[in-house]
Amino acid sequence: MNDPYPSRKSHLKNLDKPRSLLERLTDLISPEPESRAQLLEILQDAHTRNLIDADSLSMIEGVFQVADLCARDVMVPRAQMDAINVADKPEQFIPFVLEKAHSRYPVYDGNRDSVIGIMLAKDLLRYYAEEEFDVRGMLRPAVFIPESKRLNVLLHDFRANHNHIAIVVDEYGGVAGLITIEDVLEQIVGDIEDEYDYDEEEGNIIATPDGAYRVRALTEIEQFNETFSTRYCNDEADTIGGLVTHRLGRVPHRGEKVQIDDFIFVILRSDARQVHMLLAKQLPFNMVSHHEHNDH
Structure with a gap:
């Protein structure tokens, strides 16, 4: 005898089947997801099942981590900043720039709490091409952010403003350190090749x-x-x-x-x-x- 409710039989059969990863993910991204911890648990389960590789899982975990970290957690501390004194002559700081091999340097006037701008290493080429070389005139504006600024917000600002470096200040307005877009991205994708890396x-x-x-x-x-x-x-x-x-x-x-x-x-x-x-x-x-x- 035919079942008058075939759809009911199909539904009951589906209840006996283990729920797929896609079904579980769909539940979690519904308007009322249960928790971020459960989402990460499912992603780790997906890695165990070889549905996503270790690098992908690491990057997803890094995205969540960026939302929990702030500038003070990953900044280069003030004492370790590679900065330039505007009072120094180019022949004094150019060897320093060549040694450190960064693309951007904070420039201060008097002390490190008085950052007046950012120097791009490529702009130093003008020193060899122009008779008059004005360090102050070639500086780019410095961006200042509080220590408490969330990395996900900072990354959005970096991208929106086409900026690559920010000066981190403490609650009293003093310079606490600096942070670059590379520092933020490394929390997601891991170490990015720089002057200390090699093949x-x-x-x-x-x-x-x-x-x-x-x-x-x-x-x-x-x-x-x-x-x-x-x-x-x-x-x-x-x-x-x-x-x-x-x-x-x-x-x-x-x-x-x-x-x-x-x-x-x-x-x-x-x-x-x-x-x-x-x-x-x-x-x-x-x-x-x-x-x-x-x-x-």
Whole structure:
């Protein structure tokens, strides 16, 4: 006998089927989603099922993270800003610009609380082409933002105003640091290639002219030990970046220094989640001995 309500039978059959990822996502993006945590849980489940790759999941998680972070969380602190004193002559600061290799520099007058503009490195070409070179006249306006400004709002402002750098100020109007559009995007997509990065072909450890070494944070401890005859243990971490993070008990900030045995590690690049690049410098034997003596 035919069922007079075939649609009811079909509906009951569907109740017995496991709900698909698409159906669960559809429920969550309905006018009344349950929670962001559940959405992330489903996305992580999608990664487990190989429906999205690890990079995609990481970027989605980064988008959520950007909404929770503010400028003070990722800014370059005032003390570590590569800034230029307007009173200096071009022949004084151009070598500094070449060394740091940034595209933009804050320019201050007197002290770092008095930022008067932003200098573009490319504008320095005019120094070699013009007889009269006026530093003040070539500066671009500086954008000032509070420490509490949310990164998602800041990213929107950067894009809308075609701006790439902002000066972060504290509640008293003093300069707390600076932040670039790259700093914000790195919270989403991970580390972006900059002056401290290099090609895969060049390896994980590169010597610098001053006797130090630029080391990728993902360099395995075993490789580092083989290169420098060190005896770092890989029980707590597999990589040099992990070793430094474990030693500090947190993700270090750019510019921080950590001594582990006879090496000083300076953080060249890191974000809120991990270290990306370090500068490693081996201490002379007498300095190591002195340090170990003081520790006892």
